[in-house]
Amino acid sequence: MIESPMPWHVSAWRQSVALRSHALLVHGVAGSGERAFAIALAHAWLCEAPPAEARPCGRCAGCRLSAAGNHPDLRVIEPEAMAAGLGGAEEGSESDAEDGDDGDTGRRTSKPSREIKIDQLRALAELAQLTSHRGGARVVVIHPAETMNAAAANSLLKLLEEPPPGMRIVLVAEHLRRLGATLVSRCVRVALASPARQVSMTWLGEQGVKDPAAALARGGGAPLAALALDDGEQSALWRGWLRGVSEPADSAVQAARETDAVEVPMLLGWMCRWLHDLGRVKAGARPRHHPDAFDALDRLARGLSLAQITRLARGFDSRQRWIRHPLNAQLQREALWLDYLQGVTPAAGRW
């Protein structure tokens, strides 16, 4: 699919697409569409027709390759765990980034890395020696840039000192502090705005959503998620999932089977917001994302301490940074449901 920028990114888009810099640093709140923005930039730069309004034409050979996800002059560098969709955080693990692996020593570990490693950057340096396949730009997107380990970041710095001709690098980051001042100083920064609530509501209305406020609550304030949930098919899936979390079943396998049509990252996002609301209700507040499910949340919250809910919610939140496109989705679903069911019914004794 050819990516295009969201309405709340239009001014950032106009600035960025015209930039001639070889290194851009796109930063914004995770989930604000920052990755899609970077890919959209890449698609626009790789379009071989003069793009109208700086948008990719969608018809040329370059655009067709981009849309198919296999443009030879585009590389997206992400942590292995993110690309594989594995590597959820262990119970009690607060710090994902520090979970070291041995990427730089060449030793193989059993887990996919949660870091961008120097090998991935070496491949980039090799790419820099080659000429463009299609005769245009070569574009590299590094996401999330703050997951580069120290060796990888140093290697990138060297590359940026002598930028390879015709290569454009887009770093995508949420936490600039973690990137290091030197690296940040070598890039042109593009700050992405998060959509204001009213902008999101208007956009949702334009997409045909009848109750934008309710949809936005369900989507956790993220208009893209809200829109998807409003679609007939997804909305049915969501209601099925809601029954599953409201009335915890005995079997994680069964629960996973009943939600097997829900993409794992989405399932995880729903769980995270549900647990967030569970914590709110326990603390005496109204649920933010599930205003209609107060009774079910309240019933669950009565059997749990706030500490138990917080621990459970944190465990789910920390998984969110890594799950993308799991290789074995059903196992992931079962793991999520097992953690949830164990977490909300700790006294049941059936585990």
Ligand SMILES: [Zn+2]
């Ligand atoms: Zn094109």
